[in-house]
Amino acid sequence: MATVDELAPPARILLGPGPSCVHPRVLKAMATPLVGHLDPEFLRLMDETKELLRFVFQTQNSLTLPISGTGSAGMETCLVNLLEPGDEVVVGVNGVFGMRMVDIVERCGGQPVIMEAPWGQVFSPEQIEAALACCRRPKVVALVHAETSTGAWQPLQDIAPIVHRAGALLLVDAVTSLAGCPVEVDAWGIDVCYSGTQKCLSCPPGLAPLTLNQAALEVIRKRKTKVRSWYLDLTMIEQYWGEERVYHHTAPISMNYALREALRLVQEEGLDTRFRRHRRNHLALAAGLTALGLPLAAQEGYRLWTLTSVRIPDGIDDVRVRRQLLEQYNIEIGAGLGPLRGKVWRIGLMGESSTRSNVLLLLSALEEILHTQGYRCPPGAGVAAAHAAYADS
Ligand SMILES: *Cc1c(COP(=O)(O)O)cnc(C)c1O
Numbered sequence: 138m139a140t141v142d143e144l145a146p147p148a149r150i151l152l153g154p155g156p157s158c159v160h161p162r163v164l165k166a167m168a169t170p171l172v173g174h175l176d177p178e179f180l181r182l183m184d185e186t187k188e189l190l191r192f193v194f195q196t197q198n199s200l201t202l203p204i205s206g207t208g209s210a211g212m213e214t215c216l217v218n219l220l221e222p223g224d225e226v227v228v229g230v231n232g233v234f235g236m237r238m239v240d241i242v243e244r245c246g247g248q249p250v251i252m253e254a255p256w257g258q259v260f261s262p263e264q265i266e267a268a269l270a271c272c273r274r275p276k277v278v279a280l281v282h283a284e285t286s287t288g289a290w291q292p293l294q295d296i297a298p299i300v301h302r303a304g305a306l307l308l309v310d311a312v313t314s315l316a317g318c319p320v321e322v323d324a325w326g327i328d329v330c331y332s333g334t335q336k337c338l339s340c341p342p343g344l345a346p347l348t349l350n351q352a353a354l355e356v357i358r359k360r361k362t363k364v365r366s367w368y369l370d371l372t373m374i375e376q377y378w379g380e381e382r383v384y385h386h387t388a389p390i391s392m393n394y395a396l397r398e399a400l401r402l403v404q405e406e407g408l409d410t411r412f413r414r415h416r417r418n419h420l421a422l423a424a425g426l427t428a429l430g431l432p433l434a435a436q437e438g439y440r441l442w443t444l445t446s447v448r449i450p451d452g453i454d455d456v457r458v459r460r461q462l463l464e465q466y467n468i469e470i471g472a473g474l475g476p477l478r479g480k481v482w483r484i485g486l487m488g489e490s491s492t493r494s495n496v497l498l499l500l501s502a503l504e505e506i507l508h509t510q511g512y513r514c515p516p517g518a519g520v521a522a523a524h525a526a527y528a529d530s
Contacts, residue, residue: 149463150490152499153471154285154444155313156335156342157487159399163340166398167391174388182397183378183388189400193315193338193408194330194348196322202378203344203396204369205389208312208333211345213241214369215308215329216279219353221362222246224276227268227305229260233286233474234310238279245365250275256476257287257446258436262295269303276356277306277329282320283313285336286474288435288446288483290318297326306353312336315346316403317415317443317487328353334392337415337443339488340399343392399488415442417530418491421523422484425500428522429507429514434481443491446473446481450512455479458506466502496523 151158172179190201204214216238220226224247228238231254242249252268254260269275278300282291293309300307306328311320317337322330329349335342357371364370368386376383403411419442423433426447434446449455455472462468471483484499500519
């Protein structure tokens, strides 16, 4: 075999659906020496990480920890621990990640009750109430807070009372919302919530923070059957992350260093300041795209600050534009998924990636590239509209 060159990846500007750009302090944390996963120093660091996670999730839940695995592992952990064969789960499906939840519910032996909305739209409390009325004994209502496949932002403030009245738990996917816009687990009555590290937390992919309240823990404690996953069994994982410190699997040490540092950065910035930054940059991007004549794809009034989906104009070559952005400007943006493939681009402004300079660079690059494909718009309109939006906010 020929020798392989030393690793030298390009320094991309990551404006896709994740991973997002990572702060140098997080990369540095990952390059610091390993300790053992039961080293007193690591145990101390685990406790600090749990505290910091409670802060970003806005919760007092004692079971708040990072699962070893990406966001999907967080999704699977929540569902596999709550569900037993035959359990009914109302799943909101308005994009890729609702569909993924349905798949996992089925693999757990549960019965998904699919509640649909068109891609890019959200669910009303009435719709959720109606879906629950169709169930015999609903155990969980599962909703995606930030649908990364469409850019739609599901309101959650008024949902928990409806779900609880029906005797069910509210489970929320906050993978693309946590640390980018408010996720108030306790105030909103969310019972189970999970996220991922590589979106608005701006950490490499590899951990899935989650939190469960007492009601959810009761459900797990009352199980009649064993959790159908050894690796993701929360009762055992909790014994490692809790007082007992019982070995379950070797914690990914460097990833946990990274998450702790990323959470420290969130704490230093402050949640409100961080949310305002995401909002301001999204509004500037949205104004710029609109000025370029590119319509936004998600339902008006329910557009995420962390991911903006935009329609690709007729006659423009999706793949070519994205390749040019990557090759000429080092910028990654996301393609459409499922029914939106070839129809939209997905622009992530998550965590470290959500900056004014990234917004202005992308708008300018996009205008230039569209121009080479024969698309006509007033020169500089995108950047000018973004500047105006910044001046407003
Ligand atoms: C990215 C994402 C996931 C899955 O996370 P992975 O890290 O890719 O496993 C789940 N839900 C939503 C809403 C996401 O955006």
